Amino acid sequence: MRFLLLPILVFVSVLNLDAQHANLYLGNNYVSNINQLIYNEDANYHTSFKPLIKSDLKFDVDSVLDDKSNSSSWYLRKLFSEHFIILKGEGYRVTASPIINLSKGKELIEGKNTFTNTRGFIVEGDLGDKISFFSSFAENQSIFPNYLHESIRKNRVVPGQGYARDFKETGFDYAMSSGYVSYRANKMFVVQFGHGKHFIGDGYRSLLLSDNTFNYPYLRIQTTFWKVQYTNLYTEFQDINYFLNNGLDNYDQMGYAKKYMSSHYLSINASKKLNISLFESVIWRMNHAPGSNGFDVNYLNPIAMLRPLEYSINSPDNVLVGLNAKYKLPFSSYVYGQLILDEFSLNDLKQNNGFWANKFGYQLGYKIFNAFGIENLTLQTEYNLVRPYTYAHHNPQQNYAHYNQPLAHPLGANFSEFLILTNYKWKRWELDAKLIFAKYGAKIKGYATSYGNDLFMSTGNFADESGFQNVGAGRPADFGIAMYQGNLTTVNLKNFNISYVVNPRTNLKINLGIRLRNFESEEADMQTRFINFGIKSDLFNHYYDF
DSSP states (O other): OGGGGGGGGGGSOOOOSOOOOOBOOOOTTTTHHHHHHHTOTTOOOOOSEESOBGGGSSSOHHHHHOOOOOOSOHHHHHHHTSOSEEEEETTEEEEEEEEEEEEEEEETTTTEEEEEEEEEEEEEEEETTTEEEEEEEEEEEEEOOHHHHHHHHHHSEETTTEEOEEETTTEEEEEEEEEEEEEEOSSSEEEEEEEEOOEESSSSSOSSBOTTSOOEEEEEEEEEETTEEEEEEEEEEEETTHHHHTTOTTHHHHOOEEEEEEEEEEEEESSSSEEEEEEEEEEEOOTTSTTOOSSOGGGGOSSSOHHHHHHHTTOOOEEEEEEEEEEEETTTEEEEEEEEEEEOOHHHHHHTOOOTTOEEEEEEEEEESSGGGOTTEEEEEEEEEEOTTTTOOSSGGGSSEETTEESSOTTOSSEEEEEEEEEEEETTEEEEEEEEEEEEEEOOTTOOOOOSSOTTSOSSSOOOTTSOOOTTOOOSOSSOOOTTOSEEEEEEEEEEEEEEEEETTTTEEEEEEEEEEEEEESSOEEEEEEEEEEEEEOOSOOOOOO
């Protein structure tokens, strides 16, 4: 992605004051109070492409986080209400704070002791009225509950947080850094170059693009005018298993194989209540793969429709299109939904013949703030369903995934999920509860058939049922493909947290959490009863709820 460095050359320009073109953190808990203003019935923001940029909002985010503390003690202000370092001058402002997660836990059924030890920092600043920047780093050592431990061993990554290296035989060592530079040329145009994550949608999950995966380099160009916001996103992803799967033992020294994505997102505020957004994205083969042409400049076109462009160059690349919608209701609430289309045949859908290439998914949800007239009580319910083989590809290196994780929902495809979320805040106290009921069809151990859940298995040639696991094997048939085919699996998860927020600037909180998880499949069952206590900076989403 060296070509993406070019836009940075235009960033070294005006230096005045108070840019605030930094991003809102993606952490759901961090933005819970801010969301009440963003989704207010009288507001008219484009809310679905996240992270939102602060200067797009008509209120001061810092004032929402301000606890009105006027302590004369420097130590008390730094501990309870301010960033640790604040530098101000003519034409610049820089803040910096440490971030931590020091927690101990216990898995009660197996008597396993767990812990997380995270040390890091965040730095954010404004240079004049056009440039903002951000940087963060976190170094971690953890011992996880068993279901997470098994997932990490299998995928070699801690969900959303990087490559997992062994730590004291039973734990993992992992690190993650992120950063970006934002340049706002005027009210219409913002350009951002960085290394991080994005989320498309107005719900808890996203079927279009989620912050479920590890960070990636990106170039984001946002254009806003009238009732329209148009976003171009260019990214570089990595397949950390490519060389291993192709019999190359020295993959650690070769770097990970690359693939690229170009996305267009058109958001239209048809009224203050209704937003409709259109999404299209293409992923093409990594530059280390045989027959690859590297980065295809055709996909840099910021306006051309990607599907016709794919046809015009006779491309085998992976194109997805989608729809996101939101409608505001009375009582500070809204309904929302998504539709993702990978491949689709209307005739086969009418015939109800289970055609394998009818690859689609949808989301329906409802969220209400100040529920039942109780201030700061938020309730949300959501349903997600994705057909088998959605996001997958006949060439697994072109799937809709990055760093061994799906780019959309953590369950991949061939699943349905119903969830209920609640959040209540009183002064500095918080209560969170989460109920998730999921069902999916996993692959069957020892067989090469892809049943549509694992995005890293090919959707191409028919599988040999007598063969052992082979990443290149394909689907069992063209027709008769059904939801939950394969190893039928259910997950029931209940999560409860009670917290006290020490410092709202970094969402530093003392937290007590309980997680109850029941996993049942045709091959194995697992129960998790997990309790943990600690202090953490809760700024980023960590999706352990699968």
